[in-house]
Amino acid sequence: MLEIPREILEATIAQAKEGFPLEVCGMMGGVGHRVTTRYPMTNTDASNEHFTMDPKEQFAAVKAMRAAGEEMLVIYHSHPESPARPSQEDIRLALTPNVCHLIISLERPDEPVAKAFRITAGVVEPVQLTIAG
Known part of the structure; x- marks a missing residue:
């Protein structure tokens, strides 16, 4: 299970809409299964089919999570024109253990x-998403 506050999910959806037609990306930190913070990133690929997070932004976000006592819970990105399911590339590049992948x-x-x-x-399992608030 993954719990995301409504305002964080809404901000993530707004980021996806603002970035359209390109994919947007970022991370979310929190404790246990509850997201508390969102860290939007620049998609350095500037593509509508894949994303790469800016390494400096990624490092800064991980550092901020540690300082806040958070863990990285979520890697998120948008699919501007396709369903909310992992693509073959998403599956191949999912190398960070113990995180959820949120697709908008x-x-x-x-x-x-x-x-x-x-x-x-390479094995994809759905995670129950709960919206808090």
């Missing part, structure tokens, strides 16, 4: 969809 689909821009997954050694 804008396939229907007026009805964004958010889904979470655990991806371990």
Whole structure:
């Protein structure tokens, strides 16, 4: 299970809409299964089909999480024109253990969809997403 405050999810969806037609990305930190902080990143690929987080922003976010007593719980990105499910590239590049992968689909821009997954050694498992607040 993954719990995300409504305002953090809404800000993430807003980031995806603002970044359209490109993929956007970032991380979320928290404790246990509860997200407390969102760390938006620059997609250095500037692509609508894949993303790479800016390494300096990534390092700063990890440092901020540690200072706040948080763990990295989520790596998120958007799918501007495809469903909220991991692509083959998402699965291949999911190398960070013990994190959820949150995908925001804008396939229907007026009805964004958010889904979470655990991806371990190429195996994708859905994660129950709870919106708090």
